[in-house]
Amino acid sequence: MTSPPAQPVVSVDHVVKVYKSTCAVDRISFALPPGSVTALLGGNGAGKTTTIAMIMGLVTPTEGAVTVLGASMPQRRYQVLHRMNFESPYVDMPKRLTVRQNLAVFAALYGVADVDERISELTHDLNLGEFLDRPNGRLSSGEKTRVSLAKALLNRPELLLLDEPTASLDPDTADWVRARLERYRHERGATLLLASHNMPEVERLCDRVIMMKRGRIEDDDTPGRLLARYDRQTLEDVFLDVARGRAEDREAAQ
Amino acid sequence: MTTEPTASPPFSMRRVNAMVLRYWYLLRSSLFRILELMYWPAVQMLMWGFLQLYLAENAGFFARAGGTFIGAVLLWDILFRGQLGFSISFLEEMWARNLGNLMMSPLRPIEFVAALMIMSIIRLAVGMVPVTLLAIAFFGFNLYGLGFALAAFFLNLILTSWAVGILVSGLILRYGMGAESMAWTIMFIFLPLTCVYYPVTVLPDWLQPVAWSLAPTYVFEGMRHLIIDHVFRADLMLQALAVNAVYFAAAVMAFMALLNGARRTGTLMQIGE
Numbered sequence: 001m002t003s004p005p006a007q008p009v010v011s012v013d014h015v016v017k018v019y020k021s022t023c024a025v026d027r028i029s030f031a032l033p034p035g036s037v038t039a040l041l042g043g044n045g046a047g048k049t050t051t052i053a054m055i056m057g058l059v060t061p062t063e064g065a066v067t068v069l070g071a072s073m074p075q076r077r078y079q080v081l082h083r084m085n086f087e088s089p090y091v092d093m094p095k096r097l098t099v100r101q102n103l104a105v106f107a108a109l110y111g112v113a114d115v116d117e118r119i120s121e122l123t124h125d126l127n128l129g130e131f132l133d134r135p136n137g138r139l140s141s142g143e144k145t146r147v148s149l150a151k152a153l154l155n156r157p158e159l160l161l162l163d164e165p166t167a168s169l170d171p172d173t174a175d176w177v178r179a180r181l182e183r184y185r186h187e188r189g190a191t192l193l194l195a196s197h198n199m200p201e202v203e204r205l206c207d208r209v210i211m212m213k214r215g216r217i218e219d220d221d222t223p224g225r226l227l228a229r230y231d232r233q234t235l236e237d238v239f240l241d242v243a244r245g246r247a248e249d250r251e252a253a254q
Numbered sequence: 255m256t257t258e259p260t261a262s263p264p265f266s267m268r269r270v271n272a273m274v275l276r277y278w279y280l281l282r283s284s285l286f287r288i289l290e291l292m293y294w295p296a297v298q299m300l301m302w303g304f305l306q307l308y309l310a311e312n313a314g315f316f317a318r319a320g321g322t323f324i325g326a327v328l329l330w331d332i333l334f335r336g337q338l339g340f341s342i343s344f345l346e347e348m349w350a351r352n353l354g355n356l357m358m359s360p361l362r363p364i365e366f367v368a369a370l371m372i373m374s375i376i377r378l379a380v381g382m383v384p385v386t387l388l389a390i391a392f393f394g395f396n397l398y399g400l401g402f403a404l405a406a407f408f409l410n411l412i413l414t415s416w417a418v419g420i421l422v423s424g425l426i427l428r429y430g431m432g433a434e435s436m437a438w439t440i441m442f443i444f445l446p447l448t449c450v451y452y453p454v455t456v457l458p459d460w461l462q463p464v465a466w467s468l469a470p471t472y473v474f475e476g477m478r479h480l481i482i483d484h485v486f487r488a489d490l491m492l493q494a495l496a497v498n499a500v501y502f503a504a505a506v507m508a509f510m511a512l513l514n515g516a517r518r519t520g521t522l523m524q525i526g527e
Contacts, residue, residue: 109269
C-alpha cells in the first residue's frame with residue numbers, strides 16, 4: 001500500500017490579481033510539494049513579484065485561492081507566518097541597528113526559543129562573526145545579503161521565499177549563498193520558491209521552473225525537460241524563447 | 255513535516271517588546287535624536303513662559319491666571335509630541351524599507367500599534383520631563399503640582415494622540431509616502447479648534463460644536479478651570495474620555511480597513527523611501 005501524496009506546502013489555485021485595469025496575474029495554478037525547490041522565471045511585469053506577494057499574504061488575490069501550509073492567505077496568515085520566511089535584497093534591515101540587534105528583534109518576532117543560541121549558530125554557519133556588532137548600514141552588499149539570509153533562517157522556516165537572492169553580488173559571494181541555500185534545503189527538508197533572473201542559479205538550485213509571461217504561466221517543468229523541449233543548451237535561451245515569443249513563432253513555422 | 259496550520263497567540267507581549275526594543279536601540283543610537291526630542295518643547299515653553307510674564311506685569315487678568323500659557327503649552331506638547339512619537343516610530347520602518355520584513359513576520363497589526371503607543375510614551379518622557387523641570391526652574395510652574403488632574407489630562411491627550419497616529423499610519427500604509435506630510439501637519443488643525451490658549455467661548459457660535467467634538471478641548475478647558483478657578487472639572491474629563499473612546503475605536507477600524515485596502519491595491523509591496 002502506498003502512502004497518500006503529501007499535502008502541498010503552497011497551493012495557488014486559479015488565482016487572478018487585477019490592479020485597477022491591469023491584470024498582473026491571470027488565472028494561474030500550481031502547487032509546491034514539500035522539500036521542492038521551484039523557480040519563478042519571467043521578464044519584468046511577468047507577475048512573479050505579485051505571485052510571491054500573494055503567497056506571503058501581502059497582496060489579496062482578486063479571484064482564486066492561495067493556501068500556504070494549510071492556511072488560506074491572507075485571511076489566516078497568522079497561523080503560518082512563524083513557519084515561513086523570506087529574503088530579498090530589496091527589503092532592508094534597519095541600518096542603524098547592529099546585526100546582532102536586528103537578529104535579536106526578528107528572533108523575538110518569530111518566537112525563536114533560545115535567541116542567543118540561534119544567533120550563535122547562524123553566526124557560525126554564515127560567517128557573521130566579524131561584523132556581528134557593526135550597524136547594518138555599514139556592511140557591504142555581500143555582508144548585507146548574509147545578514148538578510150540569517151534573518152530568513154532564524155525560525156528554521158519550512159517554506160522559504162527568495163526574491164533574487166543573489167542580485168548585485170559578486171560571483172564568489174553568490175556561489176557561497178547558493179551553497180548555503182542548498183545545504184539548508186537538505187538539512188531541513190524545506191520548500192524553497194525563488195524568483196530569479198540568474199539562470200545558472202536556477203539550473204543549480206531548482207528542480208522545477210515555472211515560466212511566467214504577462215501574468216500567465218507559459219511553461220512549468222524540470223530544467224532538464226525544458227531544455228529538451230525547447231531544444232536549447234541553457235535555461236537562458238529557453239527564457240529568451242518564452243519572453244520573446246520565439247517558441248510560438250517556431251511552433252507556427254512548423 | 256506537518257502542513258497543518260497551528261494556532262499562534264493572537265497577542266504576544268514578546269513581539270510587542272521586540273518592537274519596543276527595536277525603537278529603543280534606534281533612539282539611543284543617536285544623541286542628536288534624543289536632544290531633538292527636548293529642543294522644540296523647551297523653546298516653546300520658554301517663549302510662552304516669558305510672554306506670560308510680560309502680560310502678567312501689564313494686565314490684571316493674566317496676573318491672576320498665572321501659568322495658563324505654560325500649562326497650555328506643556329499639555330499641547332503632550333498631545334502633539336505623543337502623536338509625533340507614534341508616527342515617527344512608524345515612519346522609521348518606511349525610511350528603513352523594513353516594513354516588508356515586519357509584514358511578513360508573525361507581528362500582528364495590533365501588536366505593532368501597541369509597540370508604537372509604548373514608544374510614543376517613551377519618546378514623550380525623554381522630551382518632556384526635562385522641559386517640565388525647566389518650567390519649574392524658570393517660571394515656578396510645577397506641572398506635577400496638578401496631581402491627579404495631570405493624570406486625567408495626560409490620559410485624555412495621549413489617547414487622542416494615539417488615535418490620530420493610528421489613522422495617519424493607516425493612511426501612509428494605504429497611500430504610500432505621499433501621505434507622510436500628514437504625520438507632521440495633521441495635529442496643527444487641533445491647535446485653533448481645541449482652544450489650547452483661549453476658552454471655547456472665544457470661537458464663533460457655529461464653530462463651538464466642532465470644538466466640543468474634539469476630546470482635547472475638554473482638557474484645555476479643564477486646565478483653565480483648574481489654574482484660574484482652582485476647580486477640577488471631572489465631568490469634562492469623563493466627556494473627553496467618552497469622545498476619545500469613540501475616536502480610538504474608529505481609528506483602529508480605519509487602520510484595519512486601510513491595511514486591508516493596501517493588501518488589495520498592492521501598496522504594501524511598493525512602500526519605501
